[in-house]
Amino acid sequence: MNWASAIKGFKAYLKLERSLAGNSIKAYSRDLDKLYQYADSLLDKKSPKDFSLQDLRQFIAWVNELGMIPSTQSRIISGIKAFYKFLLMEDYISADPSELLETPKIQRKLPDTLSVVEINELIAAIDLSKPEGTRNKAMLEVLYGCGLRVSELTELKLSNLYPEIEFIKVTGKGSKERLVPIGGEAILALKMWTDFVRVHIPIKKGEEDLVFLNRRGSRLSRVYVFLMIKDLVATVGLKKKISPHTFRHSFATHLVEGGADLRAVQEMLGHESITTTEIYTHLDREYLKSTIIGFHPRN
Template identity: 50%
Template sequence: MNWSEKITDFSNFLKFEKSFSDNTLDAYVRDIKKLEGFAITDLGEISPQVISYENLQEFIYQLSKKKISERSQARSISSIKAFFKFLLEEEYREDNPASLLEGPKLGLYLPDTLSIDDIDRIIENIQKHTDIGKRNQCILEVLYSCGLRVSELVDLKISNINFKESYIIVEGKGEKTRLVPLAKSTADYIQDYIKNVRSNNKINKKFEDTLFLNTRGTNMSRVIVFIIIKELTQKAGINKNISPHTFRHSFATHLLQNGADLRFIQEMLGHSSITTTQIYTHLKTEELRDVIIKFHPRNRKVV
């Protein structure tokens, strides 16, 4: 049996038995395919049945030399561990060469956030007199006001928007759904986009219920949303590592800064565990620390 066959089996296992989301599944399979390439090119076409712990160590070492981030390295190791655990359980191997692999030690990850002024500057750089500009403004308003993942944004259905009761139904990770309140200003942007922009396009029948469409009348890709935000950020002169996810981080951070309960934020973001949401308490702690250093009389210079 070769790599391709076992990777396909592994992919089916993750999809149908573990119910992995498409994005997570793609990441795991992509990681194992990189290992496959290494095994074929650098290890003399060695099979997954006989690859050793030392071989896997060398693969991880080569990843680190390519300046891949520690977080990406850690995910690759998780993928490899899951793959060989699967092979062991399927009795394709009698041992698990990945069981002793250790990933890089990850420190606390504090995501970049945008201030309200940053968000306003980004939106100001949109060409709002064009249909594409109006669509892009609506995209950013929804990302920021609803705290959506980019995958949730591009899959958002018109039928899942309840304008009367002011909420949207979001289909999140692991096929979990949640209700997210819809601010009146955001609802106005969406309705204006549907009525005055979206209706001007010839819409592919397959995507008649998809909210955000490209100029071909089909759904937008995550990559396109990323490119839109990068270009607008550069025009606004904001020197931060900004992605669609930054708007989600900013949404949660601004809610916490204005007194929202952490459990409420967890529900809004669709986090299955409060531990994931608690990252934002560290952001607030950093802010408080800066305030104390700046304003506490004991930290001021004595003249």
């Protein structure tokens, strides 16, 4: 078994059996390519089945020497573990050398968020005199109102909108579907886009069910959403590094600060593990201070 055939089989497994998205499969492939490069640099040219736990530890030391940060190392180790579980499952190996491979401790970075005032400023800065302005407003209202990932936004379908019961159906990571509540502001913005602007666009064949389209009737790219938000940030003059994901972080943070149940937030975000959602239990100091002043009996 050589590296090329092992990696090819692993990619097929990720796509067909684990139903991972193309971007996730590419990320796994890039990380395994690093392990292959390392193996190829060794004098004895080890194949995947020849690697021991000590070899993998030496590989991680090599990655560390390249200057990769702990979060990147952790992702690489996660990919290696998935790769060797696949090889074990397919009987290419009889023991998993990655089983005891340690993941570096990572200091969890708190996500950047926007205040409600800042979100309102960004939405108010959209030029609604232009057709794309109506669309862009709807996109931001849905990003913040439903906590979507940017890929979930660009892939949102008309057939998955249920405004009469105030829900939308979203296809997330691993093609997993979830129902997410949608509020009045987002519903109204979507209606303005779909009923008064989108209906006048000549739609490209195969894109008829997509909610958000460009003026040529084709799907929007993730890059477009990033650039649109970047332009709005510059217009408003905000001194924060903001991306589409910032709206998702803000959605979750504002819900948790408002007292929402963490399990409910987990469901809405589509997180597999509650530990991923727990990062949103951070509260800024002013919020903590005002809470203590407002509710502590000695204040």
